[in-house]
Amino acid sequence: MANTSLSAVVRSIDKPLLFAGAFIIAILVVGSVYTMVTAGTLTLLSPTYLLLQLKVASFLGIVACGMMLVVLLGHIDLSVPWTMAASAMIAAAVGGPWAMPIGLGVGLLIGIVNGIGVAYLRVPSMIFTLGVNVVLRGLMVMLTGGFSPSSQPTDLMLFLSKNDVLGVPNPVIIWALVCFAVAFMLKRTPLGRYIYAIGNRESAVYLSGINTRLVLVASFALCSMLAALAGMLLAGYSSKAFQAMGDPYLLPAIAAVVIGGTNILGGSGKLSGTVVGTILIVLLQSVLSVMQMPEAGRQIIYGVVIIAMLLAYGRGGRLRL
Amino acid sequence: KGPEVVSGPGYEEACFKPWNAETKFFKWPAKPGPYKIALVNGFVANVWRIQMIQTAKAYAALPEVAKELKEFKVVSVGTDMAAQLGAVEDFINQGFDAVLIDPNTPTGWDRVIRLANQKGTVLVGFDNGIESKDIPAVAQDQIDLGKISGEWIVKNVGNKGKLLEVRGVAGTSVDNERHQGFRQVVEAPGNSFEVVEVVGNWAPGDSQKATADAIAAHGKFDGIFTQGGSNGTVQAFLDAGQPLVPMAGEGENLFRVQMAELQDKGLKGLSYGQSPAQVAIAMKAAIAALQGHPIPQLTSVPNPVVDYTTQKAGEDYFPELKGDFFAANAFPPCDIKFTAPQIMSQSGDNTK
């Protein structure tokens, strides 16, 4: 909105950003203390480490941007994991200059299917996208089993995920570009406004003469295409497109979005929050790994952190009465 | 009811090598063929399992095997133990003569084993272990895999230094046993290693991330043991501009290609294979059992291991192939001779 009242601005001077930001620092401090004690180094504060984390974060970050769009609508996309895998594997199988366009095409297609299921068939996204995820997994089993496709990323994928510009890794640059594009779309275009509006009350938007189905389909399509992009970059990064490569990205993506202050029921949330949420999650995972925390401990800390973050600033108001 | 427990010698000992001296043998009353055999797999969406299913179908299609089979059915039940138990029990009820199992977990099989014995069905486990001593199983010695890797590392690194261990999926027996074997060696008296442990989940992406973190935090390493997603670990070293060091890893073709190409960059590599072709041995064992031959309760499948000095292109690895697969796929003593490329390139829908 053009001129929100000052109070509103102050209130929304993102608690999420503040808290998550503070927590990120905390993670780094704890991690550094650990390395200091064990190795006598402060590597976690070194630019190389931080850049590496940003690079690793960019894959999750891109996925989270897409996820945020559907969450803003009050929906969710559980098909992200195998959207990533399918796009990457098919792109790798195709190879050559058309690999990435086709990979994105696969994403687009999946998104449209999700969109149709949710917007036209009105199946709850939670369950429809779950089904689509299973179908995609089946398709990839068929692909690998039947045709032993190439799993090697193309040069472009390798370039986009490995090289850097003036020391800034390409994936980070791509992530930044995606963020700007999405943020601009949300803030400045009708589509963005419609997304927030639908997240609040679809029937009102529909009765305002807006084709809400189209908005839904478009958003799911964007979400899937971003997942596809992330998948292909990830394939480049690990120089291989492989089964189940997207599985570790679903829950963290959702977590990043909600830690970033987006209302899981839709209607409100800021991209900046999602970015910070992403960085928080990735750093947490990394530092726990560095500290060689056993899986059990990791899971527990992971869960406690999410709750703590949300209790700190995510508390819903009472019902409006 | 159930099989008669006999002592050796077993049948085709070259192929069905008893685990150790104590290993007993099972003998079922001979049944006339052809047989109905089912394969109950768990999780399917990973290359290893897909290759395993392909191998099973290819093996079942071999003329000498096909003539023994009336029906060969394969199902993958996913990561759900109840469903896997159900599927096995269902095939027992359907009157299948034998059921091959790649178990989701080593425990919980007592009931179906009891039923199988009541109905005279032969169950054979493979790949991941089954704890029960009442079911014949085909397995590679995972502890031994760990040990082999450990010894090789000691040989190539010396007996002190900083090692990186990239583990598999937490909570699985395969992961645990490989870990134990490895630690037994490197922590043996006389060795003084600092071992940094990270979790790679047998996946290149996760392994790469975990390795990159480890490098960032702990700097240089002198040796590496990874359980899978091996090329991811190599990749992380390359990305970090770290010198490559001796490394023991899984049997992915891509890793073996890296071993060949990067050895002069310092990647002295050992690659042990958990071979998907185990399934063929399991089927062979099932058929043998149905024919009334005694088979070991636990058949030890030789651990196919190559290193950068011994591996041969076109045999142990396939530089020209871009596909994703586990290279070790043949067991000559059991005349199971397909190469991985043959297996992976056959079309998906030839069911028998």
Next chain:
Amino acid sequence: MKDLKLRITQNIGPILALILFLILYVFYSSLHPRGFTSDLFVQNSNEALTLILLGMAQTLPVLLGGIDLSVGPLMTLVNSLASHLVSGSAVEIVAGMIACLVVGALGGLLNGLIVVYGRLQPIVVTLATGAVFSGIALFLRPTPGGTVDPDLNWVATNALAELPATYGWWPNGSPAWFQFIQGIPMPIIILVVIVLVVWIPFRRSETGRACYAVGSNEGAAYMSGVKIERAKLAAYTLGGLFAGLAGLYFAIQTGSGNADPIQAGTYTLNSIAAVVIGGTSLFGGAGGVIGTIFGVAVLRSITFCFRVVDSDSAIGFLANPLLQPMFEGLILLLAVSIGAAGIFRMKNRLSIFR
């Protein structure tokens, strides 16, 4: 008569699920070489019960208009716990089972407390507590194993006949009346007991109805003087209890414990699918565990069918192991999209929003 019509339209979801299940199951058991036998029924119900109980656990939060991503992990946690506690003397075993159920209920209560007093959305709360539960489970069972009393395992996974047989109740022959019921699978009996003793009373209690009220319109419920907090806490606790029952039965069935987080995730997602197929609205307020039971029956029957299709038959492609995973997904999509049929019959487009 008019009321009957009303009752049918109001329960159309579960009814559709039941029909779908019957179709699939008839298909399966008719293709089954042995046909529909007691063995078959026993096996099928063994395979289904754990997921049924977990689906019931999922149903309650969904009735409130929420969702519970922690049911799988909580089940796994109890499963791991049971593999430590449910063995030894009769007393120890009973005590162990009670402990397991208490832990399950407490897990649910924890979710409830955070949701109510933390005023956070259930989906994110349970996403987090799910991780915590998984962690604790892994801590209890770093690798699969442990033991559960074998007799218990045998009795709980067979026809009723095995109960007296195993514990030698009637050394000189079972009484006549028993002959009639001894063929019934134990899982079915367990399920019926749970439904009659736990669910039906809850459903008919004031608190039970309060849950539907909250799910239907929380504000209105609050304004009407409904004790919304008590209702929510009760629902989550009961959900936890069901998850505990699932974990306990799973332990008994597999005679061991397994903390595998991946399996936990699979179970959570299947429980949601089952709830939806069973006709409970993800918006809350309408539905129930009976529908969910049919929902699970549908899900399981789909996989049953793959085991009996003949590869040379017209639908032989369903026998191809590398195609099955995809068809499984497609059929799941189909099942959950059945509701869509309603959409096209709606004459007032406003009625699709809710």
Next chain:
Amino acid sequence: MTIATTAPRLKLSGISKAYGGVRALTDVEFSAAPGSIHAVLGENGAGKSTLIKIISGVVVPDQGTITFEGQNVRFATPKDANNVGIVSVFQELSVLPDLSVADNISIVGPPKRMGLIDQRAQRRRAEELLARVGCEDINPLERVRNLPLSRRQMVEIAKALGRDPKLLILDEATSALTASDVERVYEILHKLRRDGLTLLYISHRMHEIQELADTISVFRNGRYVSSFATGDKTEDEVVQMMIGREVTSVYPPKPVRTAPVKPALEVKNLSWTDRLKNISFGVGPGEIVGLGGLDGQGQRELLLALFGVLKSVEGQVTVNGRNAKVSSPRAATRSSVGMALIPEDRKTEGLMLPMSIGDNISLTILGRIAKGFVIDRSEEAKRIAEMIQKMQIKIGAVGDAVGTLSGGNQQKVVIAKWLLTGAKILLLNDPTRGIDVGTKQEIYRLLRNLADAGTAIVLYSTDYDELIGCCDRVLMLYDGSIVRTLEGDAISETNILASSFNLSVGAKTSGREPVSA
């Protein structure tokens, strides 16, 4: 009668309540006697609902004390208030859509057997209470979701009666009721008064107040103004007290009908399922055509059908002579058609409550004020400001959530967003429901001005006053078809009520089918 005679049952002193910045109530003194129907009047946003919510424990006052039957009371939740016998029917209905009518009526304190709810007894109870409010036609097993608004309000009233209250509060609980329902409710309320209950009655319908209340208290922007016995003051005086200024005639004069112009909107043989039957009529530019009749006779469906919300509608709709294929609201709002619909329920169909006032207003024109893909924000801000000014919407800041506005101002926002589109055909579904006299007057003026500027207007109202006051023509609907068209002087209370009452027999069976979920 006067107020002082009996000791008050309810007494509020020094009550204040603010929502964030907004002062909803300031230092309010108020008391109500037993055996009295006490009307609370005030403009939108005067604080009536807030007062009620405080009395019934929904919101806790910032300051002040409440005395009930001599006892000092503090309510943390509505339940506490219920327990002492204070029962409310709220402006925003508190029905539970997915529960049966019977469940709703006995949602608290249901009859029980062995600790469990006794379904049969509960059903019987529902039947009795429904009979009491004259709604034998409602099936206790029906889900409330499937009842039209007027039926839901009756269920709410039945539910309230079921709790045998000492103090019964009706906050615009009759806003959607139709003449016959209202009659019935009046009888009940009068009886309750005879039984010595205290009734607080909030309504914006003056004639209701006059007919019903014995005492009137007036509030103005959050402050208590005064109380007096009905009849001590004329309607105009009361209204003046409420809005603090003269109101001349509420309704603007109707222009004398000139020769019928060719219709902007023409409808031929429009039918839909069994709810609309061969409806034919035309509306000329400058004309305000009313839809009358009992609630649930198809008026809402007719508007929805015209606006493209209903599927498989038969018949022909022409706009300016050209055949308009309106298959969706989107199509209806195309500039070539230029329709706008002020929907039935502003909270779920008109507004995104948590979003800002500005976002709500500009939603309909974002497409137009976008340069390429980008919203022209200065243009947007300008348009919004104009509308807020033109509609005199009382707001803090355009950035505030529209949900914080009072009912009337919310409704103005809904109208504003449609006026922005410059629609030429305006469909209104009971637009003044729950809106105060002052605002109503503004809206009537607005409608007339729009008409004079050439807009064709179709107005459905549950308040026959309004039909009489505003409409050039009134189509009386019964059971989905137009049974009578009233024109000019024929548009009279007697005529409208007459037609309504003839039909009221049949009406009993007509409200049941779903209108919209």
